[in-house]
Amino acid sequence: SYDSDRLKKANSANILHPASVVADVATKGPRIIATGKGCFITDTDGKRQLDGVGGLWCMNIGYGRPEIGDAMKKASDQLGYFHTFGGHSNPAQIELAERLVAKMPDHINKVFFGSSGSDANDSLMKIVWYYNGLRGKPEKRKIISRKQAYHGTTIASASLTGLASFHRNFGLPLTEVKHTSLPHYYREGKPGESEQDFSNRLARELEDMIIAEGPETVGAFIAEPIMGAGGVITPPEGYFPAVQKVLKKHDILFICDEVVCGFGRLGDWFGHRVYDIRPDMIATAKGITSGYFPLSAAFISDDIWNVLRDGSATLGAFAHGFTYSGHPVGCAAAMANLDILENENLIGNAAEVGAYLHKSLAEALGDHAHVGEIRGHAMIGAIQLMADRDTKTGFDLKHKIAARCVAAIGELGVIYRPLPTADSIAFSPPLCLTRGEADQMVDALHKGFHQVMGNLSP
Numbered sequence: 001s002y003d004s005d006r007l008k009k010a011n012s013a014n015i016l017h018p019a020s021v022v023a024d025v026a027t028k029g030p031r032i033i034a035t036g037k038g039c040f041i042t043d044t045d046g047k048r049q050l051d052g053v054g055g056l057w058c059m060n061i062g063y064g065r066p067e068i069g070d071a072m073k074k075a076s077d078q079l080g081y082f083h084t085f086g087g088h089s090n091p092a093q094i095e096l097a098e099r100l101v102a103k104m105p106d107h108i109n110k111v112f113f114g115s116s117g118s119d120a121n122d123s124l125m126k127i128v129w130y131y132n133g134l135r136g137k138p139e140k141r142k143i144i145s146r147k148q149a150y151h152g153t154t155i156a157s158a159s160l161t162g163l164a165s166f167h168r169n170f171g172l173p174l175t176e177v178k179h180t181s182l183p184h185y186y187r188e189g190k191p192g193e194s195e196q197d198f199s200n201r202l203a204r205e206l207e208d209m210i211i212a213e214g215p216e217t218v219g220a221f222i223a224e225p226i227m228g229a230g231g232v233i234t235p236p237e238g239y240f241p242a243v244q245k246v247l248k249k250h251d252i253l254f255i256c257d258e259v260v261c262g263f264g265r266l267g268d269w270f271g272h273r274v275y276d277i278r279p280d281m282i283a284t285a286k287g288i289t290s291g292y293f294p295l296s297a298a299f300i301s302d303d304i305w306n307v308l309r310d311g312s313a314t315l316g317a318f319a320h321g322f323t324y325s326g327h328p329v330g331c332a333a334a335m336a337n338l339d340i341l342e343n344e345n346l347i348g349n350a351a352e353v354g355a356y357l358h359k360s361l362a363e364a365l366g367d368h369a370h371v372g373e374i375r376g377h378a379m380i381g382a383i384q385l386m387a388d389r390d391t392k393t394g395f396d397l398k399h400k401i402a403a404r405c406v407a408a409i410g411e412l413g414v415i416y417r418p419l420p421t422a423d424s425i426a427f428s429p430p431l432c433l434t435r436g437e438a439d440q441m442v443d444a445l446h447k448g449f450h451q452v453m454g455n456l457s458p
């Protein structure tokens with residue numbers, strides 16, 4: 001048992017919390033999560049909940065799997081740490097790289113390891129610059145991201161992020177980063193416009209931006225297969241083919257951010273396979289270890305690798321890397337995680353139980369007057385809140401309806417996540433979710449949602 005009050009006081013005295021109103025946590029004290037098993041977590045006050053968000057979209061295999069700790073202990077006992085700079089390596093990163101690259105498209109065969117999704121995107125951005133410099137196009141530096149996207153929190157990756165709250169007060173984004181339209185058909189499509197027409201319009205807008213900036217200054221475009229924290233935005237029909245055509249025409253690389261979608265969340269190993277994306281670079285983190293160890297893996301195509309190989313000897317070494325790149329304990333954790341995903345068919349389960357969850361949610365809430373749409377795929381999704389779905393009028397965001405729903409559902413034993421900018425309620429449970437647990441998620445959502453919506457002031 002824990003002395004919860006003492007821990008809360010000590011926490012408030014000593015910790016600057018990420019992503020919080022600083023004073024709030026300091027005065028109220030945090031919620032302290034102590035243990036986890038399967039899809040459930042328990043806090044130091046003894047409250048147990050089904051984690052319908054998988055931590056921060058990362059707990060893929062489920063909590064409390066001893067195999068991960070066993071693998072990490074073995075790796076730690078064997079070596080614990082050695083750097084991978086200047087041509088050094090370790091058996092764990094070599095084996096992990098082999099297993100990961102085998103799951104990638106044929107034209108992607110090289111991986112660079114780091115510690116977080118943010119650093120994976122940072123690394124890929126720098127590789128775009130390095131690659132274009134080596135091939136004599138150093139001015140091809142701009143990266144086009146999308147409004148509302150989330151790609152991380154470091155100076156470069158927060159710039160890629162398209163949420164105003166991550167820019168405000170920091171003087172971001174960097175001037176190299178531009179943001180094109182959000183591909184949310186339900187909210188951004190014009191009356192009478194088909195999904196395919198909407199996608200074509202967005203591709204034209206992207207091309208207009210590229211031409212206005214000057215194609216010789218644009219190095220890459222970055223997108224998630226399904227945009228996660230930005231609202232769980234599924235790509236409209238024909239979106240990625242239309243976008244990729246434009247990028248190809250202007251010699252612009254495609255960075256696919258698989259930090260959320262990768263490692264089974266969409267019922268396949270990676271989201272680019274579900275949406276027919278042919279990326280030049282791929283960022284992964286989160287589900288690569290199911291959050292048990294901070295590890296990222298950034299992948300590059302053979303074409304990029306060839307330029308790096310030929311250029312670096314004469315034009316300057318690849319002067320980029322982290323103390324923890326290829327960490328042997330992290331790589332061992334990732335391999336134990338892959339073993340569980342593979343041996344227990346958790347990705348098949350994500351597809352099957354994920355489809356069941358979406359169907360059940362649609363039955364429970366799909367027709368509700370305040371639900372605009374329920375979107376997503378397999379083990380990720382979001383419920384779009386609407387003040388009036390007939391006129392497609394959203395709520396005034398200051399009422400924080402999504403957060404109020406999530407609080408009510410939390411009291412009923414299930415964690416969901418409010419996405420304030422999208423006015424949506426998101427979920428991304430562990431991939432080991434059972435049908436019974438899916439029922440529990442739907443039940444709590446249904447009850448909590450009706451509680452809040454029943455109490456709306458007119």
Ligand code: PLP
Binds near residue numbers: 056152224228285
């Ligand atoms: N990319 C995406 C799509 C993410 O959702 C996140 C984190 O939520 C990141 C990158 C950044 O990852 P990290 O928090 O590990 O730096």
